Amino acid sequence: MIKKFIHQFASPKTFLLQVERSYSFIFFTSLCIYVFSIVWGLLFTPEDFVQGNSYRIMYLHVPASFLSQSLYIAMAVSSVTYLIWRVKLAAYLVIAIAPIGAMTTFIALISGSIWGIPTWGTWWQWDARITSTLILFIMYLGLISLHNSFSNYEKADKLLSWLVIVGAVNIPIIKKSVDWWSTLHQSASITLTEKPSIDPVMLYPLIGAIIGFFGLIVCLILMSSKNQIFIREKNKSWVKDYV
Amino acid sequence: MEILKIEFLKLRKKTRIWLGPILVFWLIMIAYPLTVELLQDRLQIGFFSVLWIAILISMMLATEDIFTEDYNDGSLEQTIIQESSFQVGIGLKVFVYWFLIGIPVSLLSFIFSFGTTQNFELSLPIFPLSLISSYIFLNIFVLGNSLSLNKGSVLGALVTMPIALPVLIVLGKGMTALQFDINFESFILLLLGSLSIIIVLIPIVVSYIIKAHLE
Amino acid sequence: MTDNSLIIANNISYKINENKLFHNLSFDIKGGRALHIKGKNGSGKSTLLRIILGITDPTKGSINSAASLQICYLGHKNALKNYLTMRDNIHLLQLNNHIKLNKYLDLIGLKKHLDVTVSSLSFGQQKKLALLRVFLNSSNLLILDEPFVGLDDDTHEQLTQFLSNELIEGKGLIFTSHIPCQIKSDLLELNN
Numbered sequence: 157m158i159k160k161f162i163h164q165f166a167s168p169k170t171f172l173l174q175v176e177r178s179y180s181f182i183f184f185t186s187l188c189i190y191v192f193s194i195v196w197g198l199l200f201t202p203e204d205f206v207q208g209n210s211y212r213i214m215y216l217h218v219p220a221s222f223l224s225q226s227l228y229i230a231m232a233v234s235s236v237t238y239l240i241w242r243v244k245l246a247a248y249l250v251i252a253i254a255p256i257g258a259m260t261t262f263i264a265l266i267s268g269s270i271w272g273i274p275t276w277g278t279w280w281q282w283d284a285r286i287t288s289t290l291i292l293f294i295m296y297l298g299l300i301s302l303h304n305s306f307s308n309y310e311k312a313d314k315l316l317s318w319l320v321i322v323g324a325v326n327i328p329i330i331k332k333s334v335d336w337w338s339t340l341h342q343s344a345s346i347t348l349t350e351k352p353s354i355d356p357v358m359l360y361p362l363i364g365a366i367i368g369f370f371g372l373i374v375c376l377i378l379m380s381s382k383n384q385i386f387i388r389e390k391n392k393s394w395v396k397d398y399v
Numbered sequence: 400m401e402i403l404k405i406e407f408l409k410l411r412k413k414t415r416i417w418l419g420p421i422l423v424f425w426l427i428m429i430a431y432p433l434t435v436e437l438l439q440d441r442l443q444i445g446f447f448s449v450l451w452i453a454i455l456i457s458m459m460l461a462t463e464d465i466f467t468e469d470y471n472d473g474s475l476e477q478t479i480i481q482e483s484s485f486q487v488g489i490g491l492k493v494f495v496y497w498f499l500i501g502i503p504v505s506l507l508s509f510i511f512s513f514g515t516t517q518n519f520e521l522s523l524p525i526f527p528l529s530l531i532s533s534y535i536f537l538n539i540f541v542l543g544n545s546l547s548l549n550k551g552s553v554l555g556a557l558v559t560m561p562i563a564l565p566v567l568i569v570l571g572k573g574m575t576a577l578q579f580d581i582n583f584e585s586f587i588l589l590l591l592g593s594l595s596i597i598i599v600l601i602p603i604v605v606s607y608i609i610k611a612h613l614e
Numbered sequence: 615m616t617d618n619s620l621i622i623a624n625n626i627s628y629k630i631n632e633n634k635l636f637h638n639l640s641f642d643i644k645g646g647r648a649l650h651i652k653g654k655n656g657s658g659k660s661t662l663l664r665i666i667l668g669i670t671d672p673t674k675g676s677i678n679s680a681a682s683l684q685i686c687y688l689g690h691k692n693a694l695k696n697y698l699t700m701r702d703n704i705h706l707l708q709l710n711n712h713i714k715l716n717k718y719l720d721l722i723g724l725k726k727h728l729d730v731t732v733s734s735l736s737f738g739q740q741k742k743l744a745l746l747r748v749f750l751n752s753s754n755l756l757i758l759d760e761p762f763v764g765l766d767d768d769t770h771e772q773l774t775q776f777l778s779n780e781l782i783e784g785k786g787l788i789f790t791s792h793i794p795c796q797i798k799s800d801l802l803e804l805n806n
Contacts, residue, residue: 291561291564292561294557294560294561295558295561297557298557298558298559298560298561299558301554301557301558302546302547302554302558305547305550305554306550308630310614311611311612311614314608314611315546315608315611315612318546318604318607318608318611319546319558322542322562322604323561323562326561326562326565329565330561330564330565332565333565333568333569334565334568391633401708405705405706408698408702408705408706409695409698409706412697412698412702413697468695471691472691472692472693472694472695472696473689473690473691473692473693474693474695476667476669476687476689476691476693477687477693479668479669480667480668480669480685480687610669613669613670614664614669614670614671
């Protein structure tokens with residue numbers, strides 16, 4: 157029952173048509189939200205009492221860091237879906253997300269480094285969060301190189317899914333272990349359960365930036381999975397008709 | 400038990416497989432003092448870091464071709480067909496490797512620690528720590544090697560290195576705890592706990608991965 | 615499932631990277647019957663054997679096997695350790711029936727080579743050593759991929775004789791071969 161539903165819903169063809177229909181809407185909406193929030197955040201919010209203007213890089217840093225981990229979780233969910241229900245689309249998604257995950261993690265690391273220079277006086281510190289983000293980045297690279305080293309797609313999909321799942325088990329462990337190091341990084345300012353410790357004036361544009369950035373990344377993923385579908389199903393008649 | 404005998408029989412004739420990693424460990428531990436000025440107190444500063452990294456690297460080398468031979472000559476297919484639980488076979492194989500490589504390396508760790516620190520009380524716990532951590536590393540790299548079966552061991556090491564890093568962190572923390580004598584037992588327990596989970600989980604995952612390779 | 619069917623294949627199809635190897639194959643193997651799979655190179659003979667063995671999953675369809683099924687398989691890869699002696703390899707194969715073992719070692723003329731490492735045996739001798747697995751099997755279904763390749767006439771004859779006897783004893787047999795042989799069998803021809 158579930159299997160049938162998933163297979164129907166997740167046929168690459170249906171997916172592609174849905175993407176075609178909604179892509180431009182998602183893209184322009186999130187672009188507007190992101191640009192609006194950035195402009196708001198950069199031009200119309202006051203300087204930070206301690207950090208001056210440098211804190212404004214958080215409109216890039218925070219969304220990127222947030223997504224670097226969320227994307228991994230998304231990959232893990234897709235991997236489980238693929239291994240249990242053999243949904244091909246899920247396998248395409250896993251490999252479509254990997255490079256984008258690596259990219260956002262890289263952005264998070266670089267923007268964090270830049271932010272670190274004026275505020276901490278150093279661009280790199282072997283601190284808990286930075287280290288775990290770096291490890292995450294290496295994991296993404298490992299996933300990509302593993303998938304690239306096989307010419308048989310189905311084999312590559314299965315191996316990749318297993319590695320993603322083992323890696324997902326490992327993420328909390330990485331966090332836990334590096335948390336034991338004394339840390340320089342501030343703790344999260346926004347959590348779901350507690351009242352934000354950030355001033356509302358800065359909070360709203362930040363939330364906007366996160367949502368906008370999220371939407372833009374989703375668009376990237378849609379494009380990249382569309383690519384995967386074309387590569388993998390190029391011999392299917394509907395793809396030939398489509399192109 | 401038959402599986403154990405078979406693995407021992409194979410390794411007895413392939414000394415390179417288990418002697419190589421032990422010698423590499425030895426080499427690193429001898430090379431370390433040569434790169435530092437030979438002052439006892441300076442040696443001690445980085446000694447344990449080098450020790451853990453040497454264990455990590457020797458375990459990485461130990462697993463280099465752990466499944467390649469059986470894959471290439473068709474033994475893995477035969478094992479799967481016979482259905483005499485494949486996971487257990489993998490677990491036992493890792494155990495044999497640990498027995499032949501992990502235990503000697505752990506003994507050497509103890510000897511080198513004592514030689515460097517001249518402190519018996521500090522060096523003795525190094526033995527169980529090395530035993531446990533070498534077993535964990537072996538399992539992790541076995542996972543990596545099963546993933547990159549037939550594609551060379553560098554790739555396998557790369558993809559599983561992030562999983563091995565937390566163990567290094569815990570080991571580093573554990574050494575600090577040992578030196579200042581605070582709560583050292585909890586680190587041993589933590590590592591033992593992780594090991595007991597890994598020993599069960601990794602062979603299961605690896606068996607699925609190898610089946611995917613054979614398809 | 616009928617009483618003495620060992621394996622039943624229902625409409626199995628197999629595709630690799632979107633290339634169809636075969637489509638909607640159905641057959642069943644009963645005890646005492648042999649199935650000879652024929653086809654050109656690359657037509658999917660070995661793949662079909664691997665699907666029957668359960669190593670590879672078919673893209674569509676299913677394989678049902680009897681609960682009592684015990685398979686003895688010999689493929690292209692002979693599962694021999696070429697750095698070990700013949701004696702050690704026999705030990706690895708866990709062939710513990712010494713009377714039978716001695717009989718077949720004599721029959722195929724390998725007895726004098728027991729302490730020679732496998733790598734210094736000829737291809738044909740290695741093949742014979744691998745065949746010991748078949749001769750001493752305790753299974754009820756034999757699956758052999760090109761068993762006659764590399765064998766001299768005598769051994770070819772002995773293997774044919776042996777397999778025919780196994781069929782009489784009620785075991786099943788599935789094999790691929792492009793070398794003609796005298797085994798009474800049903801034919802399954804693969805052509806895309």
